[in-house]
Amino acid sequence: MTQSTETTSYKDIKKTVLARIRSGEWQPDSLLPNEQDLAAEFSCTRTTVNRALRELADEGYLERRRKAGTRVLSAPQRQARFSIPMVRDEVEATGGTYRYALVSAETTVAPDWLTARLALRPDQSTVHVRCMHFSGNTPFQYEDRWIVVDSVPQVAQADFSAIGPNEWLIQTVPFTNVELSFLASRADATVARFLDLPEGEPVFTGERITWLEGQPVTYAKMYFGAGYRMTTQF
CATH class of the missing domain: 3.40.1410.10 (Chorismate lyase-like)
Structure with missing residues (x-):
C-alpha cells in the first residue's frame, strides 16, 4: 500500500490501522509491527506513530504493554465518557x-x-x-x-x-x-x-x-x- 510522505498525520495513521483491523488484515490478538517499522512505513516520526496507537488503545482497539508490544484486542473495549455539566x-x-x-x-x-x-x-x-x-x-x-x-x-x-x-x-x-x-x-x-x-x-x-x-x-x-x-x- 502506498503511504503518504512526511506530511502523514497521526489521524492518517489511526485511520489506516483501524482499516486494517476491521478488514482482518491484522487479526484479533495479533501483534502490530513495532513503532520504528511503522514510522518507516508511514514516513513519519515515532512520536506520531505513538500518538496514533495510544489513542486507539484509549478507544479500546489495542492493548499496549511495555516490552510486549501492541496487539489487537479480540473484542473492542469501548468506553462511555461522561461530562459533568452545570x-x-x-x-x-x-x-x-x-x-x-x-x-x-x-x-x-x-x-x-x-x-x-x-x-x-x-x-x-x-x-x-x-x-x-x-x-x-x-x-x-x-x-x-x-x-x-x-x-x-x-x-x-x-x-x-x-x-x-x-x-x-x-x-x-x-x-x-x-x-x-x-x-x-x-x-x-x-x-x-x-x-x-x-x-x-x-x-x-x-x-x-x-x-x-x-x-x-x-x-x-x-x-x-x-x-x-x-x-x-x-
Missing part, C-alpha cells in the same frame, strides 16, 4: 429558563453513613446543602449535597443563596477523581414534595463523589424531574 447548562440546552432556589445550608458533623462512605474521621465537619433547580417553573432537579470542610475550607464562608453548590465547586476547587452512579429510587416525602411527584414514584437519581488527590471533596445525590433524559456517546 445544571444551568443542562436546562438552557433544552431551551428552558434556569432558576435556582436554596432550600437549606448548614454546617454539621458528618453523619455516620457519610463518615463510612467517604472514610472520614468521626468528628469531621461538613456543609450540608439542599437546593432546587428549575426549568422555568417546572422542577428539574433536587440536589442534596455534602461538602467536606477540611478538603474545601472556603466552603465555611460560602453563600449558596444565589449560586448552587455544584456551580460554586466548579469555580472554586478542582477534582482528580469521580465516582458516578445512576439508579432508580423511589421518591420519599421530601423528594416527592420538591419534584411535585407522588410519594413512592420511581425517580431517576444520580449519585456523585469527587476527590482531590485522595481527599474526599463532596458527596451529592441529584433527583431529576419527570421526563429527564441523559445521553452519552461512545
